[in-house]
Amino acid sequence: MPRSELSSIAEPIDVSATSAVSGGPTGSPPALACDALDKRFGATHAVRAVSLSLGAGRTLALMGENGAGKSTLMAMLAGELKPDTGSVTVAGSVAVVHQELSLFPYLTIAENLCLGREPRLFPGGPVNNRALRTLARAALDRLGVALDVDTAVGRLSPAEQQLVEIARAVALDPALLILDEPTSSLEPSQVDLLHAATERLKAGGTSVIFVSHRLEEVFRFADEIAVMRSGALVGAGPASDFTRESLVSSMVGRELEQLYPDRSAAQPAAEPVLAFDGAGGHGVRDVSFAIRPGQIVGIAGLEGHGQHVVAELAAGVRRLQAGQLVLDGSSTGRAGFKSPRAAIAAGVAFVPPDRRTSGLMLPLSIAENLTVAAAHRLHPARLLNGARERRATGPVAERLRLRFQSMEQRVGELSGGNQQKVLFGRWLLVPGLRLLVLDDPTRGVDVGARAEIYGVLRELADRGVAVLLVSTDMLELIGLADEIHVMYEGAIRGSVPGHSATEEEIMTLAAGAA
Ligand SMILES: Nc1ncnc2c1ncn2[C@@H]1O[C@H](COP(=O)(O)OP(=O)(O)OP(=O)(O)O)[C@@H](O)[C@H]1O
CATH class of the missing domain: 3.40.50.300 (P-loop containing nucleotide triphosphate hydrolases)
Incomplete structure (x- = not known):
C-alpha cells in the first residue's frame, strides 16, 4: 500500500477538535x-x-x-x-x-x-x-x-x-x-x-x-x-x-427533477421475447420467468446467489445445463444460445458489470468502442468511416453527458464512470435490439448520468425493447423494474411487483428468510 512521501506536521493533533472543510478549526493543525x-x-x-x-x-x-x-x-x-x-x-x-x-x-x-x-x-x-x-x-x-x-x-x-x-x-x-x-x-x-x-x-x-x-x-x-x-x-x-437536492444540483450544475422516469401505465401482454424455463447450470437451478417486449424485469440478490449467471445465460455468455431458454416462442436449442454472437444475432445485447475486463477496448477510441456493436451497419465494408461514425456517435455521447476531449480519445483515458457510459451507449446504436441484458449498469456512474441512463432505458422499453436488469442497488430496481425476481442460493426465492416493492421485502427474500 503506498504511503505518502509528503511532508508531515510535527505537532500532535487535537483529536477532539472539529474542522470545517476549507475553514480552519479551533487552532489545531488540520490532518x-x-x-x-x-x-x-x-x-x-x-x-x-x-x-x-x-x-x-x-x-x-x-x-x-x-x-x-x-x-x-x-x-x-x-x-x-x-x-x-x-x-x-x-x-x-x-x-x-x-x-x-x-x-x-x-x-x-x-x-x-x-x-x-x-x-x-x-x-x-x-x-x-x-x-x-x-x-x-x-x-x-x-x-x-x-x-x-x-x-x-x-x-x-x-x-x-x-x-x-x-x-x-x-x-x-x-x-x-x-x-x-x-x-x-x-x-x-x-x-x-x-x-x-x-x-x-x-x-x-x-x-x-x-x-x-x-x-x-x-x-x-x-x-x-x-x-x-x-x-x-x-x-x-x-x-x-x-x-x-442541494448536493445534486451543486454536483450537476442544474436541478435534477427526478432520478427515475415514470412507469408505463399499461403492462404489456405480448408474447415474451425471452423466457427462462426451468433453466439451470453454473450454480443456478429451476429458474423460470419471462421478459415481454416493453418490460423491465429486475433480478435482485446478495452477491454470489446466482444473479450474474442468469444475465450470462440470457446473453449467451454461458450455456445451459438444464431446462431451456425460449426465444419468441421457440427453444434456443439444447443449451441455450450457442455464443454471445448467436445472442446478438437474435437481438440480445449485454452490458457486463466489469468494464475493465469484459467489454471495453481501452486502447481504442471512444468512437470505435461505441460503434463496435453496430459495426455491421456503420461499416458495411468493415472499414472505419470517420464521418459516419461521428454522425452516429455524437448524439449518444451528448445524451449520456459523456465528458471527453474528442471522439478519437482513448477510452482508457476516461474517468471510470464515463467508461461505463460508453459501454452502455454502444447498444443504443445497434439496430434490431430486442432484449437488453444489463448487469450492474450504473456502478460508479454519477447521479446526473444515471438519470439519463434510466431515461434511456424507459424510452427503449416504451419502444418495445425488453430489458433484463441485474442490480445490487435495490433502490434502482424498485425505481425502474416492472417486476423483481429475488435470488437466493441459485434459485428464485420470490417475486415482487416493482411499483409496490420495498427494500425490506427484497432483503427478506434475498436473505432466504421468507
Ligand atoms: N491519465 C490520464 N490521461 C488523460 N486524461 C486523464 C487521465 N486521467 C484522468 N484524465 C481526465 O481527467 C478528468 C478527471 O478524471 P478523474 O478520473 O479524476 O474523474 P472522477 O471525478 O474521478 O470521475 P469518476 O466519477 O468517473 O471516477 C477526466 O476528464 C479524465 O478523462
Whole structure:
C-alpha cells in the first residue's frame, strides 16, 4: 500500500477538535491541507486550483460527476500523482483503496494483507507464518470481517475482495484513509461493517476521505462534503449544510427533477421475447420467468446467489445445463444460445458489470468502442468511416453527458464512470435490439448520468425493447423494474411487483428468510 512521501506536521493533533472543510478549526493543525492544487493531462484541465483542509478524525465525502476530477485530486493527496502546481500537507501516512482492486489472486488473504511487511522468524529470515496469520486475523477483526485468512483471494467474491483491500489499508493505521468508491460492490450488511469500522478509526483520530455516488451513504458517513465540478471545488462545508437536492444540483450544475422516469401505465401482454424455463447450470437451478417486449424485469440478490449467471445465460455468455431458454416462442436449442454472437444475432445485447475486463477496448477510441456493436451497419465494408461514425456517435455521447476531449480519445483515458457510459451507449446504436441484458449498469456512474441512463432505458422499453436488469442497488430496481425476481442460493426465492416493492421485502427474500 503506498504511503505518502509528503511532508508531515510535527505537532500532535487535537483529536477532539472539529474542522470545517476549507475553514480552519479551533487552532489545531488540520490532518490534511492542500493549497491551490492544479493538474492538467494534455488539453484536459483535470483539477483546478483546489484548496481544502480536514481535521483529525473527520470524514469528508468528495462528490462530483464522472470526470469531475475526484480520482485525480485523491491521487495527488495520496502522493501518487505529482501536481503541476500547489502543495499538500498530511499529518502522517496516507493509505488508499482504489476503484480497481490491487490484490494478488493466487496469494492467500493473510499473504495479501501483510504484503511487504511480513513478520520474519528473525531479521532477514523466512516468513513467520503463524505471526502472519495472527496479524491478518487482527486486521480482518478490526473491520469485523469473518473470513478464513488461508483462503486464496481469487476465490473470494468481489465484495469480499473489496473488504480485504480495505482491511489492508486500515491495518496500516494511516493518518488519512482515502477510499475511492468503497461501497460500489458491497451489500448492505457489508456497508454497515465499513461504516462501523470508519467510526472506530475516526474515534482513533484517523481522517477519512471517500468518494461515493450513492447519496444515501454520503449523508450517513460524512461529517463534511466537498463538491467538484469540471475540476474545480464548487462547494464545501459540513454535511448538515447540504440537502439531497442541494448536493445534486451543486454536483450537476442544474436541478435534477427526478432520478427515475415514470412507469408505463399499461403492462404489456405480448408474447415474451425471452423466457427462462426451468433453466439451470453454473450454480443456478429451476429458474423460470419471462421478459415481454416493453418490460423491465429486475433480478435482485446478495452477491454470489446466482444473479450474474442468469444475465450470462440470457446473453449467451454461458450455456445451459438444464431446462431451456425460449426465444419468441421457440427453444434456443439444447443449451441455450450457442455464443454471445448467436445472442446478438437474435437481438440480445449485454452490458457486463466489469468494464475493465469484459467489454471495453481501452486502447481504442471512444468512437470505435461505441460503434463496435453496430459495426455491421456503420461499416458495411468493415472499414472505419470517420464521418459516419461521428454522425452516429455524437448524439449518444451528448445524451449520456459523456465528458471527453474528442471522439478519437482513448477510452482508457476516461474517468471510470464515463467508461461505463460508453459501454452502455454502444447498444443504443445497434439496430434490431430486442432484449437488453444489463448487469450492474450504473456502478460508479454519477447521479446526473444515471438519470439519463434510466431515461434511456424507459424510452427503449416504451419502444418495445425488453430489458433484463441485474442490480445490487435495490433502490434502482424498485425505481425502474416492472417486476423483481429475488435470488437466493441459485434459485428464485420470490417475486415482487416493482411499483409496490420495498427494500425490506427484497432483503427478506434475498436473505432466504421468507
Ligand atoms: N491519465 C490520464 N490521461 C488523460 N486524461 C486523464 C487521465 N486521467 C484522468 N484524465 C481526465 O481527467 C478528468 C478527471 O478524471 P478523474 O478520473 O479524476 O474523474 P472522477 O471525478 O474521478 O470521475 P469518476 O466519477 O468517473 O471516477 C477526466 O476528464 C479524465 O478523462
